[in-house]
Amino acid sequence: MTRPASFEALTIQTLPIRLAGLDALATHLGPDHSAWKVREVGDGNLNLVFIVEGPKGTVIVKQALPYVRLVGEGWPLPLKRSFFEYHALIRQEARAGKGSVPAIFHFDEAQALIVMEYLSPHVILRRALIDGRELPRIATDLGLFCARTLFRGSDLAMTARERKADLALFADNAELCDITENLVFTDPYFEAKLNRHTPGLEPLVAELRADRDLKVAAQRLKHLFAANAETLLHGDLHTGSIMVTDEDTRVIDPEFAFYGPMAFDVGMLLANFWMAFFAQAGHEEGNSRASMRAYLLRVVWQTWSVFRAEFSRLWRTERTGMLYATSLFEDRGDPLGAEQALDEVLNSLWQDLLGFAGIEIHRRILGLAHNADFETIEDKALRARCEAPALRFGRYLAVNRDRIHSIEEVNGLASRIEKEMRP
Numbered sequence: 001m002t003r004p005a006s007f008e009a010l011t012i013q014t015l016p017i018r019l020a021g022l023d024a025l026a027t028h029l030g031p032d033h034s035a036w037k038v039r040e041v042g043d044g045n046l047n048l049v050f051i052v053e054g055p056k057g058t059v060i061v062k063q064a065l066p067y068v069r070l071v072g073e074g075w076p077l078p079l080k081r082s083f084f085e086y087h088a089l090i091r092q093e094a095r096a097g098k099g100s101v102p103a104i105f106h107f108d109e110a111q112a113l114i115v116m117e118y119l120s121p122h123v124i125l126r127r128a129l130i131d132g133r134e135l136p137r138i139a140t141d142l143g144l145f146c147a148r149t150l151f152r153g154s155d156l157a158m159t160a161r162e163r164k165a166d167l168a169l170f171a172d173n174a175e176l177c178d179i180t181e182n183l184v185f186t187d188p189y190f191e192a193k194l195n196r197h198t199p200g201l202e203p204l205v206a207e208l209r210a211d212r213d214l215k216v217a218a219q220r221l222k223h224l225f226a227a228n229a230e231t232l233l234h235g236d237l238h239t240g241s242i243m244v245t246d247e248d249t250r251v252i253d254p255e256f257a258f259y260g261p262m263a264f265d266v267g268m269l270l271a272n273f274w275m276a277f278f279a280q281a282g283h284e285e286g287n288s289r290a291s292m293r294a295y296l297l298r299v300v301w302q303t304w305s306v307f308r309a310e311f312s313r314l315w316r317t318e319r320t321g322m323l324y325a326t327s328l329f330e331d332r333g334d335p336l337g338a339e340q341a342l343d344e345v346l347n348s349l350w351q352d353l354l355g356f357a358g359i360e361i362h363r364r365i366l367g368l369a370h371n372a373d374f375e376t377i378e379d380k381a382l383r384a385r386c387e388a389p390a391l392r393f394g395r396y397l398a399v400n401r402d403r404i405h406s407i408e409e410v411n412g413l414a415s416r417i418e419k420e421m422r423p
Contacts, residue, residue, distance in 0.1 A: 006110075007066065007079060007110065007111060007112060008111070009048060009063065009065060010048060010050065010061065010063050010113070012038045012039065012040055012050070015036075015038050015050060015052065015061060016033040016034070016036045016038060016052075017033065019033070019061070019115075020033035021033075022106055022115070023106075024059075024105035024106035024115050025052070025054075025059065025105075025106070025115060027056075027105075028054070028056060028057045028058075028059050028105060029052060029053070029054025029055070029056055029057060029058070029059060030054040030055040030056040032054075032055075035054055035055055036052055036053065036054045037052070037053045037054075038050055038051070038052050038053075039051050042062075042069070046064070046065065046068060046069050046077070046081075046255070047062055047063060047064050047065060047069060047255075048062070048063045048064075048065060048069075049061070049062050049063075050062075050063075051118060057118075058118040058120070059105060059115050059116065059117070059118050060102070060115070060116045060117070060118050060119075061113060061114075061115050062082075062085075062113065062114050062116065063082070063111065063112055063113040063114075064077075064079050064081050064082040064112035064113075064255070065077070065079075066078070066079055071194070077175055077176075078175055079112035080109075080112075080172070080173075081112075081173065081175070081176055081255045082107075082109070082112040082113065082114060082255065083109055083112075084170060084172075084173045084176075084254075084255060084257050084258075085114065085253070085254055085255035085257065086104065086107045086109075086114055087169065087170070087257070088170075088232065088234070088254035088255075088257035089101050089102070089104055089114075089116075089254060090104065091149075091153065091166075091232060092145075092149050092234070092251065092254065095148050095149045095152040095153060096144070096145045096148045096149050096251075097148070099248070099250070100141075100145055100249075100250065100251060101250055101251050101252065101254075102116040102117040102119060102250055102252060103116065103117040104116050104117075105117070119243045119250055119252075121245055122243035122244055122245050122248065122250065123243065123244060123245075124239075124240055124242070124243060124244075125138065125239040125240070125242040125243065125244045125249075126238070126239035126240045126242075126272070126276075126371065126372055126373065127372070128244055129239060129276045129292075129296070129373070130276075130279075130283060130372060130373060130376060132283065132289065132292050134291070134292065134295045135244055135245075135246060135249075136246060137244075137246065137247065137248070137249055138242070138244060138249055138299060138303075139298070139299045139302035139303040139306060140302065140306050141249035142242070142249060142251075142269060142303055142306075143302065143303045143304070143305070143306025143307040143309075143310060144306060144307075144310050145249075145251055146237075146265055146266050146269065146303075146307050147306070147307045147310035147311040147314065148310065148314070149231075149232065149234070149265075150230075150231045150232075150233075150262045150265065150266075150311075151231075151311055151314040151315070151318070152314070152318070153166070153231040153232035153259075154230055154231035154232075154262065154321065154323075155230075155321045155322050155323045156314075156315070156318075156319055156321045156323050156324065157314070157318050157319065157320055157321050158321050159321065159322075160321070160322050163321070166232060166259070167229055167259045170232065170257055170258045170259055171258070171259070173256070173257065173258045176235070176255060176256045176258070177226075177235075177256075177258050179256075180225070180235065180236075180256060181222060181225065181226060183363060183367050183368055183369065184222075184359060184360065184363045184367070185218050185219065185221060185222035185225065185359060185363075186218070186219075186222065187363070187367050187368070188218075188359075188362045188363045188365075188366035188367045189208070189209055189214070189215050189218055189362075189366075190209060191209075192367075194367075194368040195366060195367055195368065196367075196368070196370075197365060197366050197387075198365075198374070198380055198383050198384045198387055199380055199384065200380065200381055200384035200385075201365075201384050201387060201388060201391070204388055204391055204392075205366060208362070208366070208391065208395060211395065213399050214395055214398060214399055217355060217358075217398045217399050217401075218359055218362075218398060220355075221352075221355045221356060221359055221398070224261050224352060225260055225261060225264060225356075226260075228260065228261040229259035229260060230259070230260065230261050230262045231259065231260070231261075231262050232257060232258075232259055233256075233257060233258060233259070233260045233261075233262075233264055233265050234251065234254045234256070234257060234265050235254060235255075235256030235257050235258055235260070235264075235265075236253065236254070236255070236256040236268070237251070237265045237268050237269045238268055238269065238271075238272040238360075238371070239269075239272040239273070239276065239371075239373075240272075240371065240372070241253045241254075261352055261356075262349050262352075263348075263349045263350075263351075263352030263353035263355075263356055264352075264353075264356050266304075266307060266349070266353045266356075267352065267353035267354065267355065267356030267357040267360065268356060268357070268360045269303065270300055270303065270304065270353065270357050271356070271357035271358070271360035271361050271364075271394075272360070272364075272371070272373075273296050273299050273300045273303070274296075274300065274357065274361065274390070274393065274414055275361055275364060275371060275373050275374070275390055276296050276373050277293055277296040277297060277300075277414060277418065278386055278387070278389055278390040278393070278414070278418055279373040279374050279377065279386050279390075280292055280293050280296075280386075281382070281385070281386050281418075281422055282374070282376075282377030282379070282382050282383055282386045283376075283377070293415075293418075297411045297414065297415070300407065300410075300411060301407050301408070301411060304407045305407070308346060311346065312342060312346075315338070315342050315345075316338075319338075324338065324341045324342075324345075326338070329341070351401045351402050351404075352401070354397045354398075354401035354404055354410070355397065355398050355401040357394070357397050358393075358394040358395065358396070358397030358398030358399075358401070359394070359398055360394075361390050361391065361393065361394030361397075362391065362394045362395075362398075365387045365390060365391055366391075374386060374387055374390075385421065385422075388421055389417045389418050389420070389421040389422075392417055392421070393413065393414055393417050396413065396417075397410070
């Protein structure tokens, strides 16, 4: 069939006609496109997402738009972000293992669309946490995913040429990096046009925006984000980018992928668990969420513990890149030297992830893109009372990251702040 020569956004009506004849869809849906049922489900900030059902099965069709969907055509974005998402998914599956991300069935660079596995009965992790579900696998699965993708995408494991070629490919994802660099690290700390916050937070917002130590910390972290190309990152690893069942965990939506600091993905992920923790009072509705609060802190502790253990295992078994060469340590009968180096790498990563976590909490409350943990609390006064302790907590992490020594210390701090300010 004839394909559009230039980009055209799909609609429910045009999708079956335009994608008819694709082997990937015929295989997974059935060859008769008139029997396909299409519904749009995209509720994110950037893209079109369709569920397409056919006699043989169901797929997801995701298409980038030439602008930020959340804002509109006044904020243009390049279509090539689908190219980076496709290449990131391919690498994540290779590095983290089959079943860690959705399977890819087809990619069309010109039309900026990806046809991928429909995950069912999976739900978005953020939605599950809001509903109070205590999922048994997420900490282990996500700790392993982060350790494996971050280690195996770095100079610790890759050959120098391979890593530099990968870095060059993803370096072109400049526009999405620009979004992160501004919306995460800068805009929350002044009166940026697209910022918004819950009414009632004004005194605290003013206090944070006047906080010199906090702003210096945020810019130091931005410097690290922009300059430290350690490994291939997901780039937007939050609980809205993960789909789950009790038995399965899949990471989705890596269109922000680029080479940056290892700590960024881990810090962003843990920040979203901490925000879910602080939001619990807004979802109780007469039923105690004490068990859910304890569960979320266990998830934070276990995710970091699994990450550390797996990263350490990979260090000892797959450290074949140019960094911390075994010829300097193990091959000379000095395994303790390699362990000392591992401790220093993990300690640096630990301090950085705390900083990134603090900044992520701030941008989700003060910036443009908020999260549903807080936003679904309809009582705005109650929402503000949940967000205020999270903001205090985020500030402490960002400014004091070099003086915090354990995950237990951080979780203890979160518990104390939450109890003191509980509505």
